[in-house]
Amino acid sequence: xxxxxxxxxxxxxxxxxxxxxxxxxxxxxxxxxxxxxxxxxxxxxxxxxxxxxxxxxxxxxxxxxxxxxxxxxxxxxxxxxxxxxxxxxxxxxxxxxxxxxxxxxxxxxxxxxxxxxxxxxxxxxxxxxxxxxxxxxxxxxxxxxxxxxxxxxxxxxxxxxxxxxxxxxxxxxxxxxxxxxxxxxxxxxxxxxxxxxxxxxxxxxxxxxxxxxxxxxxxxxxxxxxxxxxxxxxxxxxxxxxxxxxxxxxxxxxxxxxxxxxxxxxxxxxxxxxxxxxxxxxxxxxxxxxxxxxxxxxxxxxxxxxxxxxxxxxxxxxxxxxxxxxxxxxxxxxxxxxxxxxxxxxxxxxxxxxxxxxxxxxxxxxxxxxxxxxxxxxxxxxxxxxxxxxxxxxxxxxxxxxxxxxxxxxxxxxxxxxxxxx
Amino acid sequence: xxxxxxxxxxxxxxxxxxxxxxxxxxxxxxxxxxxxxxxxxxxxxxxxxxxxxxxxxxxxxxxxxxxxxxxxxxxxxxxxxxxxxxxxxxxxxxxxxxxxxxxxxxxxxxxxxxxxxxxxxxxxxxxxxxxxxxxxxxxxxxxxxxxxxxxxxxxxxxxxxxxxxxxxxxxxxxxxxxxxxxxxxxxxxxxxxxxxxxxxxxxxxxxxxxxxxxxxxxxxxxxxxxxxxxxxxxxxxxxxxxxxxxxxxxxxxxxxxxxxxxxxxxxxxxxxxxxxxxxxxxxxxxxxxxxxxxxxxxxxxxxxxxxxxxxxxxxxxxxxxxxxxxxxxxxxxxxxxxxxxxxxxxxxxxxxxxxxxxxxxxxxxxxxxxxxxxxxxxxxxxxxxxxxxxxxxxxxxxxxxxxxxxxxxxxxxxxxxxxxxx
Numbered sequence: 009x010x011x012x013x014x015x016x017x018x019x020x021x022x023x024x025x026x027x028x029x030x031x032x033x034x035x036x037x038x039x040x041x042x043x044x045x046x047x048x049x050x051x052x053x054x055x056x057x058x059x060x061x062x063x064x065x066x067x068x069x070x071x072x073x074x075x076x077x078x079x080x081x082x083x084x085x086x087x088x089x090x091x092x093x094x095x096x097x098x099x100x101x102x103x104x105x106x107x108x109x110x111x112x113x114x115x116x117x118x119x120x121x122x123x124x125x126x127x128x129x130x131x132x133x134x135x136x137x138x139x140x141x142x143x144x145x146x147x148x149x150x151x152x153x154x155x156x157x158x159x160x161x162x163x164x165x166x167x168x169x170x171x172x173x174x175x176x177x178x179x180x181x182x183x184x185x186x187x188x189x190x191x192x193x194x195x196x197x198x199x200x201x202x203x204x205x206x207x208x209x210x211x212x213x214x215x216x217x218x219x220x221x222x223x224x225x226x227x228x229x230x231x232x233x234x235x236x237x238x239x240x241x242x243x244x245x246x247x248x249x250x251x252x253x254x255x256x257x258x259x260x261x262x263x264x265x266x267x268x269x270x271x272x273x274x275x276x277x278x279x280x281x282x283x284x285x286x287x288x289x290x291x292x293x294x295x296x297x298x299x300x301x302x303x304x305x306x307x308x309x310x311x312x313x314x315x316x317x318x319x320x321x322x323x324x325x326x327x328x329x330x331x332x333x334x335x336x337x338x339x340x341x342x343x344x345x346x347x348x349x350x351x352x353x354x355x356x357x358x359x360x361x362x363x364x365x366x367x368x369x370x371x372x373x374x375x376x377x378x379x380x381x382x383x384x385x386x387x388x389x390x391x392x393x394x395x396x397x398x399x400x401x402x403x404x405x406x407x408x409x410x411x412x413x414x415x416x417x418x419x420x421x422x423x424x425x426x427x428x429x430x
Numbered sequence: 431x432x433x434x435x436x437x438x439x440x441x442x443x444x445x446x447x448x449x450x451x452x453x454x455x456x457x458x459x460x461x462x463x464x465x466x467x468x469x470x471x472x473x474x475x476x477x478x479x480x481x482x483x484x485x486x487x488x489x490x491x492x493x494x495x496x497x498x499x500x501x502x503x504x505x506x507x508x509x510x511x512x513x514x515x516x517x518x519x520x521x522x523x524x525x526x527x528x529x530x531x532x533x534x535x536x537x538x539x540x541x542x543x544x545x546x547x548x549x550x551x552x553x554x555x556x557x558x559x560x561x562x563x564x565x566x567x568x569x570x571x572x573x574x575x576x577x578x579x580x581x582x583x584x585x586x587x588x589x590x591x592x593x594x595x596x597x598x599x600x601x602x603x604x605x606x607x608x609x610x611x612x613x614x615x616x617x618x619x620x621x622x623x624x625x626x627x628x629x630x631x632x633x634x635x636x637x638x639x640x641x642x643x644x645x646x647x648x649x650x651x652x653x654x655x656x657x658x659x660x661x662x663x664x665x666x667x668x669x670x671x672x673x674x675x676x677x678x679x680x681x682x683x684x685x686x687x688x689x690x691x692x693x694x695x696x697x698x699x700x701x702x703x704x705x706x707x708x709x710x711x712x713x714x715x716x717x718x719x720x721x722x723x724x725x726x727x728x729x730x731x732x733x734x735x736x737x738x739x740x741x742x743x744x745x746x747x748x749x750x751x752x753x754x755x756x757x758x759x760x761x762x763x764x765x766x767x768x769x770x771x772x773x774x775x776x777x778x779x780x781x782x783x784x785x786x787x788x789x790x791x792x793x794x795x796x797x798x799x800x801x802x803x804x805x806x807x808x809x810x811x812x813x814x815x816x817x818x819x820x821x822x823x824x825x826x827x828x829x830x831x832x833x834x835x836x837x838x839x840x841x842x843x844x845x846x847x848x849x850x851x852x
Contacts, residue, residue, distance in 0.1 A: 013466065235658075235662060240641075242762065242795065243798040246761045246794045246798075247759065247761035249758035249761075252758045252792055254677055256678065257677055257678045257681075326679070329679055333676055336672070337653065337672050337675055338662070339668045340665065373669070373671060376668075377665070
């Protein structure tokens with residue numbers, strides 16, 4: 009209920025910039041039509057983004073005899089964003105320009121026994137320094153607008169705390185406070201599920217859609233909810249735990265303590281278990297290596313291997329039943345299959361899922377919902393983490409300095425007086 | 431994404447009026463604090479609602495030496511709203527004043543064989559005329575702001591069409607067009623699930639909450655989603671079909687054609703089946719009468735009858751597992767148990783559900799979510815239907831005449847220029 013004028017103003021900034029990134033170059037009039045905002049509001053927001061150096065004027069278009077319309081686009085070199093994907097065994101960092109092109113990458117391996125918070129923080133800092141150093145002068149080391157960090161598990165984003173990371177048994181680790189000692193940039197924390205969801209919202213299949221669900225298929229499983237054009241977080245920032253909804257009451261035990269959770273059937277370990285049940289001595293199984301096993305399964309299925317085909321079909325049966333629940337409950341415009349398991353199993357999995365969903369879902373919601381593979385060609389987690397940094401920067405405009413090393417900000421109007429939706 | 435300035439202005443009107451109804455009398459300053467809108471916006475919206483006759487000035491409060499602040503409240507007699515609950519066997523109509531007090535009620539029985547659209551429409555019109563006639567002059571027959579109609583099944587609310595009503599095998603019945611021949615008021619159509627949800631949002635447990643889920647337990651089962659202070663409808667206005675999400679893959683057959691749906695375990699027919707399984711000759715069973723059976727079950731459980739206690743406990747086991755899914759996926763502030771089965775089974779069901787949810791849900795979302803029985807003491811469907819009429823009236827302000835017999839409307843500012851969030 010309580011959505012302040014600042015929230016509305018920030019959401020309008022997101023909306024306008026998202027449109028400019030999606031459809032450049034674009035006129036203010038086109039932006040007004042696409043966002044539903046008034047021309048005056050759009051002009052004001054565009055002026056503000058121009059003054060911040062995030063946009064650039066790129067010429068004019070004719071307007072059938074009227075005054076030629078100025079076109080704007082993102083000023084790619086107007087700043088840089090860093091996205092950090094911290095996973096169980098690695099830290100992957102990407103440096104982006106403002107058009108979200110990758111300028112540089114860096115990786116650090118997390119060896120077994122290196123999962124203490126201080127160790128992980130040193131690896132993150134080293135990878136960020138490596139990526140930003142590699143980009144050279146053009147990369148805008150002098151104007152990094154922010155660093156977004158994704159860590160697995162439950163996070164308190166306002167406090168910058170990793171509340172619970174099951175893989176490392178972390179509890180209430182103040183990750184951003186620790187990182188602030190190493191990195192002089194505004195820092196933003198969230199988890200991979202929400203990172204993938206904002207990546208789809210800004211750059212992928214959820215862009216320009218009213219409501220979207222981003223189904224994340226990896227070792228863990230979740231469903232990021234992008235409703236009404238923004239991420240649905242829930243009251244404790246933990247919405248989206250679809251992996252721990254019941255598909256088979258009293259079914260297979262899940263590590264969460266429950267039974268029959270979606271994740272136990274469609275997460276990578278569940279798929280490996282299925283393969284073992286179908287063929288205990290399968291040559292596709294790489295014990296201890298989920299990625300290699302799922303990759304081998306995908307290749308074998310493409311070659312028509314009967315066990316592999318059956319394993320994919322059976323996975324689609326459980327996944328499709330779970331996705332039909334999302335269709336019936338949320339009635340979204342699009343459901344996006346994301347993360348590495350979806351990416352490896354690809355079209356055969358998608359085809360199977362669509363068939364099962366068509367059998368399980370009700371006709372009316374089904375007719376309105378499209379199911380697609382994520383169109384994002386790069387790592388969606390680091391892209392999404394960088395997007396959190398961009399959103400954080402846009403939310404901080406007019407709020408004073410958001411953190412050490414932050415770029416100078418323009419003061420915003422005192423209470424958003426003249427730039428809200430009209 | 432595309433939320434027009436008119437949408438924002440309408441949402442602001444809802445927000446302000448909802449606060450005034452909830453906490454009267456109230457000052458403009460308190461309204462600004464409660465809604466997050468600027469004082470200027472609130473003053474403008476209040477002025478508009480005063481001019482429309484929906485509010486009244488009710489005196490002043492001291493402001494510690496400053497200028498005394500004017501207080502406003504709803505002008506209960508400033509108009510009337512009609513809520514129509516059309517069910518399988520009856521039409522129930524309530525006439526409300528603007529503070530949503532019931533002024534008059536009327537009922538019509540729908541006998542078997544009277545389920546043709548023309549017959550149902552005649553019963554609706556007769557009940558509405560009876561209720562509005564009964565209220566006399568004080569009821570404001572001369573100023574009915576709108577009639578909200580709830581019919582079971584899937585509806586196209588913009589078109590006023592009952593797309594599919596399974597009980598009567600209705601397909602694409604243009605219900606509001608048929609009704610317009612009988613009733614000279616603005617008409618609004620939706621279904622009981624969404625009616626109960628807006629009733630909770632304006633007057634019940636979802637009021638002043640960020641996100642709420644209203645679980646409807648009747649013959650059918652659904653979950654109305656009130657997210658960010660407004661109803662989540664989905665792309666084809668069919669979100670909330672939680673009754674047809676899978677709880678037991680390949681489980682009990684459901685009338686939707688699927689198996690193992692939540693509804694087959696916790697809807698009234700599922701509870702009757704459970705009772706029959708526990709005790710085939712149970713004296714609690716009233717074949718063909720769901721309401722009498724559930725009422726008898728509730729009384730027997732309160733008296734400690736072992737079969738009844740077991741039936742309620744087993745129902746809570748399935749219901750709790752399903753509600754834990756809603757907690758994990760949506761992480762709402764509150765889950766409200768609504769409709770007649772929840773109302774009859776009451777506290778014993780609630781207690782059982784809370785225990786099961788605590789076992790099934792993840793700790794972090796669980797900690798943020800309260801589970802309560804609906805606090806609405808009257809029929810939530812007719813109250814919600816009347817609320818749709820109120821929302822429809824507020825949305826039509828400045829849009830010209832919304833329909834035949836509509837009250838004269840003030841012209842709104844051309845494009846909401848000075849009353850949006852600031």
